[in-house]
Structures are given as structure tokens and as C-alpha cells.
Amino acid sequence: MARKAKLSCAFIYPEDYSLGMSNLGFQVVYDLLDSHPDVKVERFFFSRECKPKSLETHRSLKEFDLIALSLSFEPDFFKFIEMLKASDIPLFSSERPAGSPMLIGGGIALSANPEPYAKFLDIIFLGEAEEVIYPFLETLLQFKRKRWEIREKFFEKVVSIPGFYVPSLNPRAKNVGMRIKKVEVKSLDKRPACSAIISGEASFKNVFLLELNRGCPWKCLFCLIGWTGGKTRFLKKEIAIKKIEEGLRFTPRLGLVGTALTSYNGVGEIVDSAMAKGARISFSSLRLNSGDSQFLETLKKSGQKMVTIAPEAGSERLRFLLGKEIKNSQIENTLRLSCEAGLSRIKLYFMYGLPWEREEDIDAVISFICSARKKFRRLKFIVSLSPFVPKPWTPLQWVPMEREDVLKDKLSYLKKGLFSIGGVRVTAESIRRALMEALLSRGDRGIIEHMLVVSHKELQGLREQYIYRERRESESFPWDFVDNGLDKKELYKLYENRFALA
Ligand code: SF4
CATH class of the missing domain: 3.30.750 (Transcription Regulator spoIIAA)
Structure with a gap:
């Protein structure tokens, strides 16, 4: 007999079906929601071709009690916004009338810096959901019976559950003095x-x-x-x-x-x-950090044909400064063992626009691939290039991002050099998307509102303000209030130490 759900939940992955269903975080939370006896969850994915409809019953977003967003990559939030617009749901929490669905979001991007999303989502969850999702759903069910009459009271109850952040209860954009502990199983x-x-x-x-x-x-x-x-x-x-x-x-x-x-x-x-x-x-x-022959044996047995290595920087000098302590000889050893193990493809991840990067570090990417290609002719090389984005809660949160024109120059130099080697496939992340990711990673409560309406010139202004400038040690960040066990002073010390070595 079909069960009668007391709470309907639209669960959104703001990308297409194939990507959403390959995201383990999305699958895990879907299963948690689906396992609750009083919850009926239906999936939504992003498509430009039609209005958002649930996969299961083709209902629209508006018909659900709860809209839950799983966000892994910051720029995908704009797709979520498109989905809200296409469903006639007001974008800002403050503009949604009583009786509207409750909007909640979670995922790695939101957990690191929830502030850019604070005007859009009613509730933001920080951390890993497994142990706290049921207390949250129980609270929701209790208050739903009362038809959300007392939304404020509901929010007050929700914030007593670990990891739940209600931006409207903390209207100050900087959340001075407040700490929200991220949940970890x-x-x-x-x-x-x-x-x-x-x-x-x-x-x-x-x-x-x-x-x-x-x-x-x-x-x-x-x-x-x-x-x-x-x-x-x-x-x-x-x-x-x-x-x-x-x-x-x-x-x-x-x-x-x-x-x-x-x-x-x-x-x-x-x-x-x-x-x-x-x-x-x-x-x-998979990321191999050194020539792990036993692991490569395991890979060979498993039938896997490709191995992924992430040197990130071309030179050992820069790699070591970034804490990626892999020597060229170790990478070559991995390549040799991969050849011997019968693997046929190697994917190498590099970043550019990194702090302390010199011209020779960029050249080192090309020369390393050139030399590896000569030594390991049987292997097919795929090189993935991405701009560096200074992320919150890392020791590099104080450094500026490289400017768009410099990134473009570096990328075209790298591509030219790598193509000239022959037999190397190059994939490059969009620079525009990386700059958008940086603005969202480092933004505050007003950033998305601005990004939605700015002209090209104004966008430059936002980049100057949020991502192109070096931050002072004393500067407070919009994400400082997230308590994830990291000590900002320790992170800065680490940054300073590396800076001194560079
Ligand atoms: S800390 Fe380093 S090794 Fe670990 S996931 Fe990040 S890049 Fe990979």
C-alpha cells in the first residue's frame, strides 16, 4: 500500500540528471530523506529545455513543503536561481509569502561560506547530514502540523540542532560574535x-x-x-x-x-x-601522491585503465610551497609503474595562476609533460588545466586571484606548449566560471544580488573588491563565523611561513 506522506520534499541538484545521479553526496541525502516514513521526496535536475518538474510525478516546485538544494559547485547556484524563477517562486526569503515552500541548502560550497546564499535560502546546513537530518525533519513535521504559523518559533527550534544556520535570525551580514559549528560524523x-x-x-x-x-x-x-x-x-x-x-x-x-x-x-x-x-x-x-607500486598492482587487477595524478604545479619548488610534496622523480616512478601495470592512460591535473608562481613554473609544466611523453610512449596523456581559486578556510584565503587577462595569457601559453609536444590531450576549465566561483567562494550576503544585475564594468569592480586584492591579516571574512575546528591564526601563520620561503 502506498504510504501517505506528511511532508513533501523537492530535492534539487542544479545540474543535469547524469551529473546529479553521479554525485554521491546527492545520492546519500536522497536516501536519508527517502528513508523517513513521513517524507515523500522527489528529485529535480536542471534543464534549460523545460520548466522544472519532479522526476517522479512531474509536479512543480511550488507544490512542495520543502525545497532542498544540494550544492557542490558554487556557480551552479545560478541554475538554482533560474529554477526558482521558472517556478514563480520569489528569490529572496524575505519576499516569499507565508505558505511558500521552505528552502534549505547544503553541500561543500555552502558549508565553507554560507553568506552569499543567505538572502535566498531560509536555512543553510553546514557539514555532513547523516546524524542530524532526522531531528530536523521531526521538527519540520511538528511545525508543519501547525501550518508553519509561527515561522520564527520554528527557526528558533531549528538552530538548536547542530549545523543548522538560519540567516534571518542573524541579519548582520558579518555575524559578529556568532559561531555555528559544522557537523562531522x-x-x-x-x-x-x-x-x-x-x-x-x-x-x-x-x-x-x-x-x-x-x-x-x-x-x-x-x-x-x-x-x-x-x-x-x-x-x-x-x-x-x-x-x-x-x-x-x-x-x-x-x-x-x-x-x-x-x-x-x-x-x-x-x-x-x-x-x-x-x-x-x-x-x-583517485589521487596518487607517490609511486605506490602495491596500489598500482591493485589498480591493474581491478581492470582500471586510467590513473589520475595531481601534481598541481609544474616545478618542485612551487609544489612544495603549496604543501604538495611530490617530487618529479616520484611522479615519473608512478608513470613507469603504470606502464608496467598495463595501464594505458594518465590524467594529470595542473593549476595555474598560483601564488608565488614564476614564468619558469609555467614552463616546468610543459617541460615535464614533454619529458614524460618521451619516456613513456605507450601512455596516453590527458592534461587538465584549471585556474587557482583562493578558497575560504585554507591558508591561501588571504591571497589575491590572478586577473582574467593574465590567466588568459597563461592558459594560451600552456596550451600552445602542450599541443606542440603532440599526442597530449588538454582539457581546460573555463576562466570565467573560475572567476565566478571565486566571487561566490569569497563573497558576502550582497554578492549574488549584485552579480545578477551588474554590467561588465561593474563586474570588474566586484572582482577588484572581492578577489583581486590581497587581504590583511586582521581582515574579517564573511565565513569567519563557521566553526569547523580550524584556527584562523594558525592558518595565517602557515601562509606567512610559506610566504617567507617563496
Ligand atoms: S588535500 Fe591535497 S591530496 Fe588531499 S584531496 Fe586536497 S589536493 Fe588532494
Whole structure:
């Protein structure tokens, strides 16, 4: 018998279906919402071709009690705004009449700096949802019975649940004196993060995704996940094996997810056990930090054909300054082992526009790839280039972003050099999108409102104010009120130390 839901929830991933369904964070929260007996959740994805309609029953956004947004990449918020506009939902919380759906958002971008989104969302969740989503839903259900009569009272109750931030209760844009603690689950074992729905239309087609670890021990200076992803936690091997068995009942394709898979003690046994059951395995977000021959053996056994390495900078000097302590010889060792292990493709991630970057660092990217290409002719090289974006809560939050014209020059120089090598595929992230990402990462409560209406000239002004200037040590940031266990003074010390070495 179909259950009668007491609360309807529209769950949005503001990108197309294939990307949304390949996002493990989206899948996990969908499963949490769907598992509540009194909640009926329906999925929404972004499309320019038609008005937003739920995937399950084709209802419009307006018909739901709760609209929940999962935001992984800052610029996608503009797609969410388009979805609200197309659904005739007023954009600003203060303009939505009583009886409108409640809007809540979560995800890594919102958790790092919630302020840019504070005028649009009624509630922002900071951190990992597993342990607090049910108390939130219970509170919502209680107040819904009273028809949200006392919205303010509801908000007061919500902020007593860890990780929930209600911007309207803190109207001061800088939130002076207030701290909101980000939530982090202690163990991944209680509720392993895995695919709730396996889809043939997802980017990872028919793949059962399982997260083996969260947090990253390396803490590269520029990395948001490294600094704000919390303690490094691993899913217990026995639990991973059991979950994989369950997943393999539906598909033979398995995707292992994590930021520190090479540090997972026992990944070889997990792969062996899954292969014995007929699995085809991929490592969706693998970063090799050194020539780990045992891990490459595991990769070879798993049937994976491509390995991903993220040197980020071309020279060892710059890499070490950024906390990415990998020597060229280690990368070459990984390439050699990859060749020996029968892997055929190598993807290398580089950033440009980095702090302390000199001309020779840019040249070093080209010369490194050139030399590697000569030494490892059997490997196909894919080089991914992205502009550096100074992210909140990293030791580089004080540095300016490189200007658009300089970034364009550097990118075209890199492309020209890499293409001249031959046999190298280059993919480049859009510079405009990276600048938009930077504005949103570093913005305050007014930034999106401005971005929605500015002329090209005014946009330059915003960039000058928010991203092109170096920050003073004493400067307060819009995100200072997020309590994620990091000490701003310690971050600055680290920045200063590296600055002195540069
Ligand atoms: S860049 Fe990779 S290795 Fe470095 S902190 Fe981030 S996730 Fe970890």
C-alpha cells in the first residue's frame, strides 16, 4: 500500500540528471530523506529545455513543503536561481509569502561560506547530514502540523540542532560574535555512503558507488576538501565488503570513492573480494601522491585503465610551497609503474595562476609533460588545466586571484606548449566560471544580488573588491563565523611561513 506522506520534499541538484545521479553526496541525502516514513521526496535536475518538474510525478516546485538544494559547485547556484524563477517562486526569503515552500541548502560550497546564499535560502546546513537530518525533519513535521504559523518559533527550534544556520535570525551580514559549528560524523561505519539508485543515464553509468574514506590527511594549502573535510575517516573493510556484495546484486560495476584511497589499509582485499564476485571496478576520484607500486598492482587487477595524478604545479619548488610534496622523480616512478601495470592512460591535473608562481613554473609544466611523453610512449596523456581559486578556510584565503587577462595569457601559453609536444590531450576549465566561483567562494550576503544585475564594468569592480586584492591579516571574512575546528591564526601563520620561503 502506498504510504501517505506528511511532508513533501523537492530535492534539487542544479545540474543535469547524469551529473546529479553521479554525485554521491546527492545520492546519500536522497536516501536519508527517502528513508523517513513521513517524507515523500522527489528529485529535480536542471534543464534549460523545460520548466522544472519532479522526476517522479512531474509536479512543480511550488507544490512542495520543502525545497532542498544540494550544492557542490558554487556557480551552479545560478541554475538554482533560474529554477526558482521558472517556478514563480520569489528569490529572496524575505519576499516569499507565508505558505511558500521552505528552502534549505547544503553541500561543500555552502558549508565553507554560507553568506552569499543567505538572502535566498531560509536555512543553510553546514557539514555532513547523516546524524542530524532526522531531528530536523521531526521538527519540520511538528511545525508543519501547525501550518508553519509561527515561522520564527520554528527557526528558533531549528538552530538548536547542530549545523543548522538560519540567516534571518542573524541579519548582520558579518555575524559578529556568532559561531555555528559544522557537523562531522564520527564514523562512516554506521551508515556507509553508497548509491541509493543505480542509473544507466548517470555519468558513471550503472555504477554502484561506495565511499571508502572522508577527509584528507595531506592538507595541500589550496585545497578546500583537505582543510574543511574534517578528520580522515575510513570505512571498515568488513563493512565495505558487505556493502559491495549488496551493490553487486544490482550491477557488476563498482566505483570506489575517497580522497585518500592510497592510504586505505586493505583496499587490495576489498578489490580481491569484489573481483571474485565478478565486479568491474573503477576508482572515481583517485589521487596518487607517490609511486605506490602495491596500489598500482591493485589498480591493474581491478581492470582500471586510467590513473589520475595531481601534481598541481609544474616545478618542485612551487609544489612544495603549496604543501604538495611530490617530487618529479616520484611522479615519473608512478608513470613507469603504470606502464608496467598495463595501464594505458594518465590524467594529470595542473593549476595555474598560483601564488608565488614564476614564468619558469609555467614552463616546468610543459617541460615535464614533454619529458614524460618521451619516456613513456605507450601512455596516453590527458592534461587538465584549471585556474587557482583562493578558497575560504585554507591558508591561501588571504591571497589575491590572478586577473582574467593574465590567466588568459597563461592558459594560451600552456596550451600552445602542450599541443606542440603532440599526442597530449588538454582539457581546460573555463576562466570565467573560475572567476565566478571565486566571487561566490569569497563573497558576502550582497554578492549574488549584485552579480545578477551588474554590467561588465561593474563586474570588474566586484572582482577588484572581492578577489583581486590581497587581504590583511586582521581582515574579517564573511565565513569567519563557521566553526569547523580550524584556527584562523594558525592558518595565517602557515601562509606567512610559506610566504617567507617563496
Ligand atoms: S589536493 Fe588532494 S591530496 Fe591535497 S588535500 Fe586536497 S584531496 Fe588531499
